[in-house]
Amino acid sequence: MALLTLSSPHAHGPNATSRIMLTVALATLPGLAVMTWFFGPGTLINVILAGLTAVVCEALVLKARKYPVGFFLKDNTALVTGVLLGLALPPLAPWWITVIATAFAIIFAKQIYGGMGNNPFNPAMIGYALVLVSFPVQMTTNWAVSFQMSGSEVAGLTDTLRAIFAGSADVADVYTGATPLDDYKHLISKETSDELLTRATFNGWLNGGWEWMNLAFLAGGVFLMLKRIITWHIPVSMLAALTLCSLVFGWDHDLYTPTWLHLFSGATMLGAFFIATDPVSASTTPKGKLIYGAGIGILLFVIRTWGAYPDAVAFAVLLMNFAAPFIDAYTQPRTYGHSKARRGLKTGK
Amino acid sequence: MTHLIQLHEFDGGIHPPENKHQSTGRAIRTAPLPDELVLPLHQHIGAPSRPVVSAGDSVLKGQVIAEPHGFVSAPLHAPTSGVVAAIEDRQVPHASGMSELCIVITPDGKDEWQPHQSLCAELGVDDCDDISAADLVRRIRECGIAGMGGAGFPTSVKLSVGDNRIDTLILNGAECEPYITADDMLMRERARDIVRGAQILLQITAAERCLIGVEDNKPEAIAALEDALLALHEEHHIDVVTIPTKYPSGGEKQLIQILTGREVPSGGIPAHIGIVCQNVGTAAAIADAVDIGRPLISRITTVTGDAVSDKGNWDVLLGTPVSHLLAVSGYQPQKRERVIMGGPMMGFALPTTALPVVKTTNCLLAPTEKELPTNKPSMACIRCGLCAQACPAELLPQQLYWFSKAEEFDKAEQHNIFDCIECGACSYVCPSEIPLVQYYRFAKGAIREEQAAQEKAEQARERFEARIARQEREQAEKEAKRKARAAAAEAAQKAKKAAPAAATDAPAKTAATSSPELEKLQKQLDGAQAALTKTKEKLEAAKADPAMAEKVPVFEAALTKTQDKIKTLAKDIAAAKKAAKAAPAAADDKGDPNSPERLKKKWEMAQGRLDTAIKRLEQAEAEGSDKVEALRDGLEKQKVRVEEARQAWEAATIGQPAANAAAQGTPEPANDDLKRKILAQKDRVDKARERLSMAQAEGLDTVEALTTALSKQQDKLKQLEQQADAAGEV
Numbered sequence A: 001m002a003l004l005t006l007s008s009p010h011a012h013g014p015n016a017t018s019r020i021m022l023t024v025a026l027a028t029l030p031g032l033a034v035m036t037w038f039f040g041p042g043t044l045i046n047v048i049l050a051g052l053t054a055v056v057c058e059a060l061v062l063k064a065r066k067y068p069v070g071f072f073l074k075d076n077t078a079l080v081t082g083v084l085l086g087l088a089l090p091p092l093a094p095w096w097i098t099v100i101a102t103a104f105a106i107i108f109a110k111q112i113y114g115g116m117g118n119n120p121f122n123p124a125m126i127g128y129a130l131v132l133v134s135f136p137v138q139m140t141t142n143w144a145v146s147f148q149m150s151g152s153e154v155a156g157l158t159d160t161l162r163a164i165f166a167g168s169a170d171v172a173d174v175y176t177g178a179t180p181l182d183d184y185k186h187l188i189s190k191e192t193s194d195e196l197l198t199r200a201t202f203n204g205w206l207n208g209g210w211e212w213m214n215l216a217f218l219a220g221g222v223f224l225m226l227k228r229i230i231t232w233h234i235p236v237s238m239l240a241a242l243t244l245c246s247l248v249f250g251w252d253h254d255l256y257t258p259t260w261l262h263l264f265s266g267a268t269m270l271g272a273f274f275i276a277t278d279p280v281s282a283s284t285t286p287k288g289k290l291i292y293g294a295g296i297g298i299l300l301f302v303i304r305t306w307g308a309y310p311d312a313v314a315f316a317v318l319l320m321n322f323a324a325p326f327i328d329a330y331t332q333p334r335t336y337g338h339s340k341a342r343r344g345l346k347t348g349k
Numbered sequence B: 001m002t003h004l005i006q007l008h009e010f011d012g013g014i015h016p017p018e019n020k021h022q023s024t025g026r027a028i029r030t031a032p033l034p035d036e037l038v039l040p041l042h043q044h045i046g047a048p049s050r051p052v053v054s055a056g057d058s059v060l061k062g063q064v065i066a067e068p069h070g071f072v073s074a075p076l077h078a079p080t081s082g083v084v085a086a087i088e089d090r091q092v093p094h095a096s097g098m099s100e101l102c103i104v105i106t107p108d109g110k111d112e113w114q115p116h117q118s119l120c121a122e123l124g125v126d127d128c129d130d131i132s133a134a135d136l137v138r139r140i141r142e143c144g145i146a147g148m149g150g151a152g153f154p155t156s157v158k159l160s161v162g163d164n165r166i167d168t169l170i171l172n173g174a175e176c177e178p179y180i181t182a183d184d185m186l187m188r189e190r191a192r193d194i195v196r197g198a199q200i201l202l203q204i205t206a207a208e209r210c211l212i213g214v215e216d217n218k219p220e221a222i223a224a225l226e227d228a229l230l231a232l233h234e235e236h237h238i239d240v241v242t243i244p245t246k247y248p249s250g251g252e253k254q255l256i257q258i259l260t261g262r263e264v265p266s267g268g269i270p271a272h273i274g275i276v277c278q279n280v281g282t283a284a285a286i287a288d289a290v291d292i293g294r295p296l297i298s299r300i301t302t303v304t305g306d307a308v309s310d311k312g313n314w315d316v317l318l319g320t321p322v323s324h325l326l327a328v329s330g331y332q333p334q335k336r337e338r339v340i341m342g343g344p345m346m347g348f349a350l351p352t353t354a355l356p357v358v359k360t361t362n363c364l365l366a367p368t369e370k371e372l373p374t375n376k377p378s379m380a381c382i383r384c385g386l387c388a389q390a391c392p393a394e395l396l397p398q399q400l401y402w403f404s405k406a407e408e409f410d411k412a413e414q415h416n417i418f419d420c421i422e423c424g425a426c427s428y429v430c431p432s433e434i435p436l437v438q439y440y441r442f443a444k445g446a447i448r449e450e451q452a453a454q455e456k457a458e459q460a461r462e463r464f465e466a467r468i469a470r471q472e473r474e475q476a477e478k479e480a481k482r483k484a485r486a487a488a489a490e491a492a493q494k495a496k497k498a499a500p501a502a503a504t505d506a507p508a509k510t511a512a513t514s515s516p517e518l519e520k521l522q523k524q525l526d527g528a529q530a531a532l533t534k535t536k537e538k539l540e541a542a543k544a545d546p547a548m549a550e551k552v553p554v555f556e557a558a559l560t561k562t563q564d565k566i567k568t569l570a571k572d573i574a575a576a577k578k579a580a581k582a583a584p585a586a587a588d589d590k591g592d593p594n595s596p597e598r599l600k601k602k603w604e605m606a607q608g609r610l611d612t613a614i615k616r617l618e619q620a621e622a623e624g625s626d627k628v629e630a631l632r633d634g635l636e637k638q639k640v641r642v643e644e645a646r647q648a649w650e651a652a653t654i655g656q657p658a659a660n661a662a663a664q665g666t667p668e669p670a671n672d673d674l675k676r677k678i679l680a681q682k683d684r685v686d687k688a689r690e691r692l693s694m695a696q697a698e699g700l701d702t703v704e705a706l707t708t709a710l711s712k713q714q715d716k717l718k719q720l721e722q723q724a725d726a727a728g729e730v
């Protein structure tokens, strides 16, 4: 009588990749809701468009590579990439920007490297960086203004659709404006901090809805931590490094962007909890995660303060992606029974 | 229990569903006698035992049927009275499904004991406390006791801790694997025996305290143990420590960490940090062995899983077929039929149920597909790091997985793959359901094989070097003799100038005296090398065998010692050789390897080889063989060699008259000396090249070193040639 012989362990826990990825996608919902509330339906349309594009591209590539399409699509990783990209792009960006960014993210940044788990860089951020560098005008002028900014109201569904799919310039002109980070960075040389903060961009509680969006992503991130899908290391070290840098170098608010604006504006929280924590391209050892997160925080501050771009989550993350394998090799934990941790990859004793 | 024990937490760990209640509902039952008992000779880690009965013999219950073979081994006893039906190869419970020699006994149903008595009675002492540790260990060995928690390491060996002072004895009652309740039920029903076993173990190890670690999901067991402690007045020496339920807290290393905060050094044994750890089942068996002289012939086995209707624990005679035990438990074969020996985390799936229960069989798990789904196809690793969070050994399972998969074994080793205890926690939590442990087993196996292969290459290299050394030695001897003759001749001729004579005389003496010394050294070296090979073999065997792990450091120490010795010897030999070589450099004789005749022969030989090489190349080209490239390379090299040989010969013939003059006692011009040096150097270059090509052919890791050595020699040669040129111009 032949029995089924399988190798131990014979039991498996409840974890499943597809569910983890779905949870990540769901955890962005509060942020998405807040963005839709403050900036109009643009982001929602982006997310749907990017999500669809991602899934379709993934399916096509899998088919071309003769992989079982259904099995791999079920892992939901393409969906997550699409969703994150949709959240990161300007709400009123023309549709082709979204499609190009997503297709590039899936086909080149992910599948060319061998598909899920093998991409050294965060695909969503590669897609974002590509369109940011290639289409700077569309990428920097299409940020919808929130209804909290005086004199403007949020774009309606029809206007949004026209802006995105028909490229109607009139809509874009009415509903878009500079982001708070952008404004502060460029105007602080001309005005004092107090003057600046009376501008429309900073209306509302802190900065015209951006604070709520960041808080919503923070909430989603805490949810992921509670679900043990991400650990605290990367977000905490990234935010800590950003805070520290802005306290040390940017203490003079008449010269530099203040700390609270760093933390609660731009893509800070989305980056800290959803993008920097992308497991595939991040560092994976506990100590490595701390270094990796801190690196992103520092780079974020440096580029925001002295670089050409008002926000820099994508570049900061991509730069640290480069370093992740190296960081991992040098931050191995001390194994049980060893007096000290091993370093690097060489076998030398 | 009177002491407050500070608990420590180990990193990682998981909380799989316990599934223990199914089998704790009923008291331990005695399994009915099967039709035959199959007793593998190799139920423990170490060497198999040797049968002392033959087919047809009648045996009594408890009678020795096989003797231990070697130190790390254990005897085997008849579990019941009956007749030895056969001694033959039978399939044994092992992951590989292999067959091994087994003693098959047909029970006679009488269950008749052979006379046995307590150790006290045997030794004629009144108080058991007076028995020496050696006597206790001997009794434990005679009773065939081997670790009953899983590995099956002979207990007497584990208790031989050498010079290590033991301060803490740990009894492992954690039983962290899901489903298994054998230890739990044993602690509930036979707590007294366990405590008694602890007393004996304390007596043997002279430890100050004993800690019995039990997970907090076994309150009945803890209560029973505490009652037993009070009853035996041991509450001051022995503590029952309740530890949090977390898999794998029952891993020896983890339990030690929880209870003491100490870590067993990598590659070491608990005794190195003053700890001896035994399973509670083993402790009870020790009590039986010492107090009534009952050898290890039965054990408690849990039979559970939804494919059996009557789940519970059985007191089973060793050798009972699994199928028998399943049958009495109401086993219903399932669609995807599986029977696991051990638990769901670390047990192995049996290839058939026609296998016997052995000393380490703590559980038979027959799950349904619904209960433990067979693995789904795995997805790609998303580097979520959950595995690293679960690993109790603080490894990076994900990295180990990538390295194993890519067969980058050196990196896997660098990431401490050999510290993996194969607990399966990482696989359990992996959301992509990657069979991680399977990859690690594969990698470990491959690394061990690689090491064995390397060892072989190393031995080949050693043999090769020994041969070269021997040849050089013989040469040196010859030259020394020749030198002595030349010196004598010179002395007879009464050389006119004292200086050169002295110069040639001195080295001759050194050479003459160094020769026997060299031989002696060489002999020593050979001996040391033989010892080295042997130690390496032993070490390898120990490494391959997880239970022999305890011996590894000992062998390793021995290995380093021998290696050091070899190094010193090699140095001595080199020094001696130098002394011997210094002699021939100044003289000339027919035996000189650089004499024109020899060089000519060398040249001719090289030319001959070149011819063969050309022929082979032509043939290969004609056949279109894929060796053409290699052959062509070889041909080029051979051409160079021929050219060198020719040049060497020419140089020698030019230098000849001068050399002859030197032999007649005229002082040598510096130029000639230089030429000779060049020739000697050329010879060295040749030799270095030969060694290198040999190393390359065998794929040895010395290639690099030899390459640098060769280029150094070549540089020297160049220098000399330049000097010669300069001298020629002057």
Ligand code: SF4
Pocket (backbone or CB within 6 Å): B380, B381, B382, B383, B384, B385, B386, B387, B388, B397, B398, B401, B426, B429, B430, B431, B432, B433, B434, B436
């Ligand atoms: S748990 Fe599985 S998927 Fe996650 S990092 Fe480990 S091996 Fe990869």
Ligand code: SF4
Pocket (backbone or CB within 6 Å): B390, B391, B392, B393, B394, B395, B396, B397, B419, B420, B421, B422, B423, B424, B425, B426, B427, B436, B437
């Ligand atoms: S099987 Fe090995 S790598 Fe995996 S958790 Fe256990 S010790 Fe760690």
